[in-house]
Amino acid sequence: MNPILRAIGIERLVSFIQFGQRTRLHEQERARSNKHLMQALEEEKRFGQYFTVWLRTIALIAVAIMLPFANPHIEVIYYEVLILVFMMIGWIQFRLARVGQSRAELLLIQIDLVLLGVVLLVPNPFSPDTWPTAMQFRFNGFMYYFLFLALGTLAYSWRTVAAITTWSAGIWMAGLVAIHYFGLRIPELSTGVAAALTGWHRVFETIDPNDTRTAIRIQEIVVLSIVGAILALKSWRANQLLIQQAEYAAERTNLSRYFPPSMVDELARRDNPLAEVRSQDVAVLFADIVGFTRIAEKLEPDATIQLLRDYHAVLADIVFKNGGTLDKFLGDGVMATFGTPQTAPDDADRALRAAREIIAATDLWNEEKAKQGLPAFPVSVGVHFGPVVLGDIGTLDRLEFATLGDTVNVASRLEGATRQLGCRVIVSDSLIRRIAADHAGENVARETFVRHDALQLRGRDTPIDVWTA
Known part of the structure; x- marks a missing residue:
C-alpha cells in the first residue's frame, strides 16, 4: 500500500471495516443456527427501537417547546417543521426495523444525520437577517x-453505532470545509470588531464572526469519535452478553428435555453438576409398547x-410431573430415573406413582385413539430401586450423561417380564421395601399389587421378589 495512505491510517481503517464485516457474518451464522439467539436478538431489537422512537419523539417535542423561547421570531417555524420531519423519520425507522443488515434503516440514519447537518450549518432561509455562514x-x-448517537446505542448494533459516529464526524467535517471555502463572508464585520478590540488579538480570534474556529471544530470531532x-x-x-444469555437459554431448554423444571433451575445454578462420577440409590423405570413392531406394520411411516x-x-409429562429425569427414549420405549442427579427421600414413591399414572394415562390415550380408528398401544412398565453409577460417557466431543449398573438392567428385565406374568406393571420388592421404610407405603402397594417370590429374570442367576399389577 502507498506509504502516504498508510501514514494517514487508511490501512487501519480498511482492517477495521473488514473486522466488522467478519464479525457481522459470524454473528449472523450463530443467530441462524440458534433459534433462541435469533429470538433474543429480535426481542432486543424491538425493545430498543420501541424505546428509541419514543425517547426520540419526547426529546424532539422538548426541543420544539424550547425553540420559541430561545428564538422568539417567526422564522422559528422553519425549525419546528424540520422537527416534525425528524419525528416522521424516526417512526419510519421503527416500522422498518429488523435484525441484521438493513439498507433501508442505514439510509434513513444517513438522511437523519445529513438533515441534522443541514439544519445546524445552513442558515434559516426565512430569516430576515444576513450574517457570515x-x-x-x-x-x-x-x-x-x-443525542442521536446516544439514541442509536439503544436500538442498533455496535457496528451501526460506529457508523453513526463516522458519518456524523464526516458530515461535520464536510460542513466545516464547505463553510470555510464557500460560506458567506462579511469582511466589514471582522474589520469593525478588530478595530474595537485593538490590542486584544486573542479576544478578536475568539469572536471574529467570519472565523470557523477550525481548531474547536476538530476538537468536537475528536471528542465525538472518542465517545x-x-x-x-x-x-x-x-x-x-445477550448472545451468552441466549446460549444459556438454549442450554436450559436442552436440560428441560431430560429434567423437570425445578431440577433444571437447580442444575443451572451449579458448576458442572453432572461432571463427577458417583454412585447412589435411585429408582429406574422402563416403559414399553407391547407388540409395537406388529402395530407399526399396519401404519404409514408418518402416522407411526x-x-x-x-x-x-x-x-x-408424567415423568416430569413426578420429579423424574427422562434418561432416554428407546424407540417405542422410555427410560426414566427418580433420584438423579440429586436424591430425595420419596424417589421410590414417586417412581411407583409415575408407573400407575402411565398406565392410567395410556389407557385414556388409547381410548381417544380408538375413536379415531387407530390401534391401541398397550404399555408395560417395570420399576426397580437400587444403586447406579452416574457420569459422563463417550468421547471429548460427544459426551452423554448416563445412568449405569445392575439396577438399570433389572428394571429393563422387569418390564420385559410383564409378558411372562401377564401383567402391565412389575415393581421390585426393593422398591416396595424402600417405600415402606420412608413413607409406610407398603400397605398401599399390597392393596393393588400382587407379590411374586423368586422371579427368574433373563440373564440373571439370582431370582428376585416382585410385585405385579
Missing part, C-alpha cells in the same frame, strides 16, 4: 449529534412417527 457554529448545535468508540465498545459488549411423538409426550 461561520456564525452557524456559534449556536453550539453540534451537541445534537451526541462513539466507547459507546460502540459498550454496545459490542452488551451484544456479547406421530403416534410415537404423542406417546412420548404423555410419558414425559
Whole structure:
C-alpha cells in the first residue's frame, strides 16, 4: 500500500471495516443456527427501537417547546417543521426495523444525520437577517449529534453505532470545509470588531464572526469519535452478553428435555453438576409398547412417527410431573430415573406413582385413539430401586450423561417380564421395601399389587421378589 495512505491510517481503517464485516457474518451464522439467539436478538431489537422512537419523539417535542423561547421570531417555524420531519423519520425507522443488515434503516440514519447537518450549518432561509455562514457554529448545535448517537446505542448494533459516529464526524467535517471555502463572508464585520478590540488579538480570534474556529471544530470531532468508540465498545459488549444469555437459554431448554423444571433451575445454578462420577440409590423405570413392531406394520411411516411423538409426550409429562429425569427414549420405549442427579427421600414413591399414572394415562390415550380408528398401544412398565453409577460417557466431543449398573438392567428385565406374568406393571420388592421404610407405603402397594417370590429374570442367576399389577 502507498506509504502516504498508510501514514494517514487508511490501512487501519480498511482492517477495521473488514473486522466488522467478519464479525457481522459470524454473528449472523450463530443467530441462524440458534433459534433462541435469533429470538433474543429480535426481542432486543424491538425493545430498543420501541424505546428509541419514543425517547426520540419526547426529546424532539422538548426541543420544539424550547425553540420559541430561545428564538422568539417567526422564522422559528422553519425549525419546528424540520422537527416534525425528524419525528416522521424516526417512526419510519421503527416500522422498518429488523435484525441484521438493513439498507433501508442505514439510509434513513444517513438522511437523519445529513438533515441534522443541514439544519445546524445552513442558515434559516426565512430569516430576515444576513450574517457570515461561520456564525452557524456559534449556536453550539453540534451537541445534537451526541443525542442521536446516544439514541442509536439503544436500538442498533455496535457496528451501526460506529457508523453513526463516522458519518456524523464526516458530515461535520464536510460542513466545516464547505463553510470555510464557500460560506458567506462579511469582511466589514471582522474589520469593525478588530478595530474595537485593538490590542486584544486573542479576544478578536475568539469572536471574529467570519472565523470557523477550525481548531474547536476538530476538537468536537475528536471528542465525538472518542465517545462513539466507547459507546460502540459498550454496545459490542452488551451484544456479547445477550448472545451468552441466549446460549444459556438454549442450554436450559436442552436440560428441560431430560429434567423437570425445578431440577433444571437447580442444575443451572451449579458448576458442572453432572461432571463427577458417583454412585447412589435411585429408582429406574422402563416403559414399553407391547407388540409395537406388529402395530407399526399396519401404519404409514408418518402416522407411526406421530403416534410415537404423542406417546412420548404423555410419558414425559408424567415423568416430569413426578420429579423424574427422562434418561432416554428407546424407540417405542422410555427410560426414566427418580433420584438423579440429586436424591430425595420419596424417589421410590414417586417412581411407583409415575408407573400407575402411565398406565392410567395410556389407557385414556388409547381410548381417544380408538375413536379415531387407530390401534391401541398397550404399555408395560417395570420399576426397580437400587444403586447406579452416574457420569459422563463417550468421547471429548460427544459426551452423554448416563445412568449405569445392575439396577438399570433389572428394571429393563422387569418390564420385559410383564409378558411372562401377564401383567402391565412389575415393581421390585426393593422398591416396595424402600417405600415402606420412608413413607409406610407398603400397605398401599399390597392393596393393588400382587407379590411374586423368586422371579427368574433373563440373564440373571439370582431370582428376585416382585410385585405385579
